[in-house]
Amino acid sequence: MKSVAMSTHVMPTYTRLPITFEKGQGVWLWDDQGKRYLDALSGIAVCGLGHAHEGIQNALAIQAGRLIHTSNLYQVGLQENLAQKLSHLSGLDHVFFCNSGAEANEAAIKIARSYGHRLDIEIPTIVVMENSFHGRTLATLTATGNPTAQKGFEPLVEGFIRVPFDDIDALNVLRKNPNIVAVLVEPVQGEGGVNIPSKDYLKRLRRICDDSKWLLMLDEVQTGIGRTGRWFAYQHAEIIPDVCTLAKALGNGVPIGACLTRGEASLQLTAGKHGSTFGGNPLACCAALTVIDTIKQENLVEQAAEMGRYIIDRLSDSLKNNNHIVNLQGLGLMIGIELDRPCGELTQKALKQQLLINVTAGNTIRLLPPLILKKPEADLLVDTLSNLLA
Ligand code: PLP
Numbered sequence: 001m002k003s004v005a006m007s008t009h010v011m012p013t014y015t016r017l018p019i020t021f022e023k024g025q026g027v028w029l030w031d032d033q034g035k036r037y038l039d040a041l042s043g044i045a046v047c048g049l050g051h052a053h054e055g056i057q058n059a060l061a062i063q064a065g066r067l068i069h070t071s072n073l074y075q076v077g078l079q080e081n082l083a084q085k086l087s088h089l090s091g092l093d094h095v096f097f098c099n100s101g102a103e104a105n106e107a108a109i110k111i112a113r114s115y116g117h118r119l120d121i122e123i124p125t126i127v128v129m130e131n132s133f134h135g136r137t138l139a140t141l142t143a144t145g146n147p148t149a150q151k152g153f154e155p156l157v158e159g160f161i162r163v164p165f166d167d168i169d170a171l172n173v174l175r176k177n178p179n180i181v182a183v184l185v186e187p188v189q190g191e192g193g194v195n196i197p198s199k200d201y202l203k204r205l206r207r208i209c210d211d212s213k214w215l216l217m218l219d220e221v222q223t224g225i226g227r228t229g230r231w232f233a234y235q236h237a238e239i240i241p242d243v244c245t246l247a248k249a250l251g252n253g254v255p256i257g258a259c260l261t262r263g264e265a266s267l268q269l270t271a272g273k274h275g276s277t278f279g280g281n282p283l284a285c286c287a288a289l290t291v292i293d294t295i296k297q298e299n300l301v302e303q304a305a306e307m308g309r310y311i312i313d314r315l316s317d318s319l320k321n322n323n324h325i326v327n328l329q330g331l332g333l334m335i336g337i338e339l340d341r342p343c344g345e346l347t348q349k350a351l352k353q354q355l356l357i358n359v360t361a362g363n364t365i366r367l368l369p370p371l372i373l374k375k376p377e378a379d380l381l382v383d384t385l386s387n388l389l390a
Contacts, residue, residue, distance in 0.1 A: 017351060024051025027370050027377050029356065037354045040369040040381050044358065045190070045222045045334070048249040048291070048300065050370040055294050056252055056287060063286035070282070072275060078285035085292050089231045091240040092260040096269055097280025099255045101221030101247035102135025107259035107274060108184065108217045108243045109139050113159065114268035115215060116181035123158065125179040127214075129165040131192025131361070134184065134219055143184055145192060165189060166197035168204045175212050182215035182243075183208075187233035190222040193361035194336025196329050202237035209242070215265055217243035221257075222334070225249035226295050226371050229305025229332030236331070249371075254287035256280070300371040308332040311367070311378050318386040325389075326363075335367040336360070337389075346388065355384045 021029045021037075027050050029037045042048060049056060070076065083095040096107050109126060116124025128134070132145040141149060142156040145165075150156060161180070163170035174180055187202060189195035202218075209216040218241040223233035227249060230236055234244070242265045247257035257279075261268075278284070295301060312330045315337065319325050327338040342362045350357045360366045369381065 017347065019351060026050040026052075027373055035354065037351070037356055038377060038380055038384070039356045040367050041356045041358050042249075042368050042370045043253060044248070045227055045368045046248045046251075047253055048226060048371040049252050049294055050372045053252065053294065056290050059286055059290040060254070060283065063283050066282075068281065068283045069278070071277065072279065076280060076282060076285065078282050078289065079280040082280070082285045082288050082292075085289065086246075086258060086260060089292070090244060090260055091262075092244055093262040094260070094266040096259045096261075096274065097285070098257040098259065098276045099247075099278050099284070100135070100257045101219075101245065102137045102140045102257075103276065103279075104221060104245035104247050104257035104259045105134045105140045105143065105184070105219060106137055107269065108182075108219075108245050109143065110274060111243060111259070111261060111265050111268045112182035112184070112215055112217060114273070115264055116179075118264075118268075119181070119213075121179055121181060123179050124181040125159050125161055125177070126217075127171065127174060127180060127183040128160050128162050129185050129189070130162055131165055131189055131195065132184075132186060132219075133189070133191030134186075134221075165192075165195060166201050168201065168208070171205065171208055175208070180212070180214055182217050184217045184219060186219045186221075186223065187237075188223050188228060188331055188334055190334065190366070191360055193338060193364045194329060194334060194366055196331055200237075202234055202239050206237075206239040206241075215242040217241060217245070217265075219245050221245055221247045222368075223331075225291065226301040226304050227332055227334050227368070229301065229308055231301055233331065250291060251284055251287040252291045254284050256284040256288050258288075295371065298372070303373075304332045304371045307369075307373050307375070307378055308335065310375065311335060311382060314379070314382040315386070318382060319389060322389055330367075333367070333369055333371060333373065337365040337367075337385075339363050339365070349388055350384070353384050353388060355381065355388075357385070 020032045113124045128143045130145040134140040134143040139157045224246045244260040344359050358366045
């Protein structure tokens with residue numbers, strides 16, 4: 001691992017680790033010194049199929065040679081195909097395509113507001129959660145439950161009310177508020193720690209939204225496309241939201257976001273109400289179609305569920321005598337190990353052991369390995385991490 005020269009022209013937006021990766025293959029990455037690392041982060045839940053996947057390479061090469069972009073002024077056949085596949089997998093009906101998670105959530109927020117205005121609600125208000133993360137644009141930053149991320153960018157956007165995550169009583173109290181039009185929530189929070197709500201949370205939320213005529217809008221940007229051992233995390237709860245947002249793993253690294261809708265939510269973004277130059281272009285849609293087909297062909301949703309259980313079992317065992325562990329939880333391959341103290345330095349220490357992990361919310365180790373992870377690599381991950389924590 002060699003330290004990299006400070007770039008003077010890239011904005012210092014990120015605290016970057018001193019390492020540059022030059023190539024990848026499957027669950028492995030190589031740095032510019034030729035050293036190999038186990039990737040247990042997948043570019044933050046993006047590269048579900050790992051790196052340099054042959055199917056993706058071939059599909060993209062063919063598509064790039066055929067057509068990359070036309071514009072949404074014309075019909076885009078691959079968009080139609082992708083929307084149909086997503087609709088079939090999700091139980092929702094329509095899709096707006098964009099380029100990132102924040103954009104998918106912006107579309108959801110606009111849908112909720114438009115829905116509210118149709119009901120003659122002057123200040124349509126969306127319920128959002130503490131410790132949530134929805135993006136960095138102004139509206140999604142406002143929806144995000146992180147005052148540190150918001151600080152310095154005021155005035156924030158009107159029309160949001162915050163309640164604690166996994167607290168049905170707090171939502172019940174809001175039922176009297178006539179301005180509320182929607183609830184925006186992550187089925188499993190990923191940036192404010194790895195927070196899995198109570199088993200019946202989403203079901204109860206669905207019931208409240210139905211009774212109150214609120215849209216249930218699930219941010220599955222991090223949890224979607226197989227990550228939690230189902231195509232979408234809400235499928236664990238056997239409900240269907242009115243709006244579901246996706247990005248990250250949908251393109252395996254090719255930027256694409258999607259806002260899925262059904263019912264009233266599908267009626268809001270009519271011609272001229274929303275748009276995106278790049279959104280759903282043939283190259284991005286080709287990547288997403290290949291991702292979905294490959295996940296199906298290789299049974300990766302089931303594999304993620306099984307491998308997630310295996311990792312949790314092994315970690316529970318190997319960490320059972322470590323009294324700094326406050327909580328170990330996971331759903332599929334979204335796993336959090338909460339410690340009793342800040343542990344940001346562990347990412348550097350893991351890097352020295354040739355392992356890529358992440359620390360979120362200051363004290364939670366977050367593991368988001370590729371869905372293609374197999375047992376020997378899972379064992380290496382658990383052993384390296386357990387040694388590190390010892
Ligand atoms: N929503 C969730 C749950 C996320 O985890 C993220 C990114 O981490 C976003 C939204 C924002 O996505 P993007 O960075 O693609 O805008």
